[in-house]
Amino acid sequence: MFSIDPDKRAKELHSLISPPMAQNFVTIAVLTTENETVIIGTNERKLRKKQVEALLENEIEAQIKEDKHAEEKVIQKALEMGLKGKEIGASRPICLDCEDLIKEESILPKTELKGKKSKKRQ
Amino acid sequence: MTENAFLHEIRESLAPLSHTQKLLFGLAVAERMLPAYRVFSEAFDFGNSKILEKAIQDIKEGKISENQSAKFNQICPDMDDFSSNLLATAAIDAVAVVYELCEMQQDQNPEHLDHIISAIFNIPYMYVDDFSETPYSDPMILAELTLLKTWILKIQAQESIEIPENEWVKRIRLVA
Numbered sequence: 001m002f003s004i005d006p007d008k009r010a011k012e013l014h015s016l017i018s019p020p021m022a023q024n025f026v027t028i029a030v031l032t033t034e035n036e037t038v039i040i041g042t043n044e045r046k047l048r049k050k051q052v053e054a055l056l057e058n059e060i061e062a063q064i065k066e067d068k069h070a071e072e073k074v075i076q077k078a079l080e081m082g083l084k085g086k087e088i089g090a091s092r093p094i095c096l097d098c099e100d101l102i103k104e105e106s107i108l109p110k111t112e113l114k115g116k117k118s119k120k121r122q
Numbered sequence: 123m124t125e126n127a128f129l130h131e132i133r134e135s136l137a138p139l140s141h142t143q144k145l146l147f148g149l150a151v152a153e154r155m156l157p158a159y160r161v162f163s164e165a166f167d168f169g170n171s172k173i174l175e176k177a178i179q180d181i182k183e184g185k186i187s188e189n190q191s192a193k194f195n196q197i198c199p200d201m202d203d204f205s206s207n208l209l210a211t212a213a214i215d216a217v218a219v220v221y222e223l224c225e226m227q228q229d230q231n232p233e234h235l236d237h238i239i240s241a242i243f244n245i246p247y248m249y250v251d252d253f254s255e256t257p258y259s260d261p262m263i264l265a266e267l268t269l270l271k272t273w274i275l276k277i278q279a280q281e282s283i284e285i286p287e288n289e290w291v292k293r294i295r296l297v298a
Binding site: 018019020021027048049064068095 | 191194195198199200201202203204205206207208211214215217218219221222236237238240241243244247248251
């Protein structure tokens with residue numbers, strides 16, 4: 001039985017971004033689901049190579065190349081796969097739009113909430 | 123070829139170089155990535171490439187740059203505002219490479235070079251991976267590897283190096 005802390009896992013995968021300065025501008029999200037599949041997403045076009053190599057057997061990447069936050073991508077991927085999300089973690093505080101979506105889908109956030117919209121969406 | 127094999131090959135070639143030679147290599151990478159930042163900056167009217175150009179020039183002239191992280195942070199796009207945009211990632215990496223160089227100039231830690239090398243392959247990898255099962259065998263990435271090796275040989279021979287027009291910046295501009 002897999003049991004992971006999505007907040008911790010998001011930060012682990014986030015720490016693999018090289019050069020480290022780039023970590024300040026990228027978010028990684030991790031969504032656990034009821035069937036133990038874990039969905040990983042980034043707000044970049046895709047995960048970086050080192051992150052892909054670090055994925056565990058039950059972890060899949062939400063490969064969504066749309067203008068969406070990492071949290072939105074993992075939730076969209078779960079919905080596409082017909083999976084119910086359980087807990088979500090992110091490598092940076094979660095913005096208000098993502099918080100609303102998380103609530104809408106009855107997912108439990110395990111990361112600090114920012115309480116405001118991201119700059120471009122204000 | 124895997125990414126690890128790829129990076130290992132470059133690291134091995136760089137190992138015998140002096141700190142100054144490694145810095146020259148890093149400067150060439152920074153100049154190679156600068157067009158990506160310029161294209162992003164012009165396309166989205168964001169940031170300031172002059173800050174990077176000035177920092178690169180300062181390093182070339184051997185001026186010790188004061189801590190510039192605040193300045194660099196200001197000109198870096200946040201991916202939450204440019205989600206999935208390959209040019210934005212390229213712009214972030216271009217800034218991060220110059221930052222690593224400033225750090226390397228001061229502390230001479232070779233770890234900075236590892237980050238610089240991984241940055242130069244990140245964008246070509248993200249681009250090629252969309253249509254190739256073996257991105258590290260793609261001609262675009264292999265050409266990048268050949269270019270880096272040529273630079274290393276020239277630096278060792280104390281010859282000047284050329285920064286050719288960046289083909290991958292043109293390509294990612296089309297998909298960004």
